[in-house]
Amino acid sequence: MENYQARIKKAKKAIKEAKYVLLGGGAGLSAAAGITYSGKRFTDNFAPFIEKYLFTDLYSSSFYPFKTQEERWAYWAKHISLNRYEIGATKLYMNLFQLVKNKNYFVISTNVESQFEKAEFPSDKVFEIQGDYSYLQCEKGCHDKLYYNESLVKKMIDKNVDCKIPWYLVPKCPVCGGEMDVNLRKNQYFVQDEKWHESDKLYKEFVKNLEGEKVTYIELGVGFNTPGIIRYPFEGATYRNENATLIRLNRDDPDGFTENENKTIGFTEDMQKIVADLLK
CATH class of the missing domain: 3.40.50.1220 (TPP-binding domain)
Incomplete structure (x- = not known):
């Protein structure tokens, strides 16, 4: 070289x-x-989740099988906020x-x-x-509309207690009534709007x-x-x-x-x- x-x-x-x-x-x-998805940036921002779930980095933690939607969205709200909304x-x-x-x-x-x-x-x-951290989609891709999530993410973070959000903030698909997901390509249900x-x-x-x-x-x-x-x-x-x-x-x-x-x-x-x- x-x-x-x-x-x-x-x-x-x-x-x-x-x-x-x-x-x-x-x-x-x-x-x-x-x-970065590991190191000081991760430990500074995810200390409660690290203590509770023994997370080691933001990449592997995004695959964690949370037991409840309230726990899942408490994590994802912070993940999205840190990487999309808290940085210019x-x-x-x-x-x-x-x-x-x-x-x-x-x-x-x-x-x-x-x-x-x-x-x-x-x-x-x-x-x-x-995909784009800014948007949610139907978890099963039942329709091809995406939903901008900034306001909801902020509410989830504000109401987070012990790595859980209130049940009433858990997003539901407005079409099929099922669970929602972040618009990231990870399976066959990824929505291309x-x-x-x-x-x-x-x-x-x-x-x-x-x-x-x-x-x-x-x-x-x-x-x-x-x-x-x-x-x-x-x-x-x-x-x-x-x-x-x-x-x-x-x-x-x-x-x-x-x-x-x-x-x-x-x-x-x-x-x-x-x-x-x-x-x-």
Whole structure:
């Protein structure tokens, strides 16, 4: 791997000369921005839940089989509030906007905290394919409407006693009367509403224009949890297009396919620093 400054120089050139830029954001991007799911941020905000349920981090705790809906929503209200409503636009996301705002770009992200929206990326240029903490849906997906949850989440937190909310705040589906869930892709019941389908259409239309064009793919903190959404498609598109460059910011897995070795610029360094240096 070339030295850091050489890679920064090549990456800046690739972005400047690109006709199109496609950003792909994964969990590592939000972690680098400070939205971490473990460590001090977790222990400071979830002490009662850690004591009661022995939780170790926000990711694994989101799969905990709570015995009651009152307990389940006490947890999820705090989870949603901390990651969606209690944090503003982070510097890393704002710097990313400055990096691409004058380019013909699009964003696909598996993150669900609405950070791109907060950093002033236009909604018609962002596809949050895995859902959004801001919305609830029918747990069984009986209909395709989503429900904005900020007001309800605040009420749940205000009324939380011993990691439980009152029964009357437990959300129920207004159509089938069943349980509600957070709009996150975790099973076959994930609701894709009208906005989701419009974003999907815009993304596919953008990708159609890239064939043979001078394209720079910028992959940010994308691991192997769901590689078929961003990592593998970006690799394949880079391989098929001789005019494409892949910039991969990944602490653990910066390298591309062997076939893309000369078209991939990999970074393992601190993501905040890399993006700041690309702006200089």
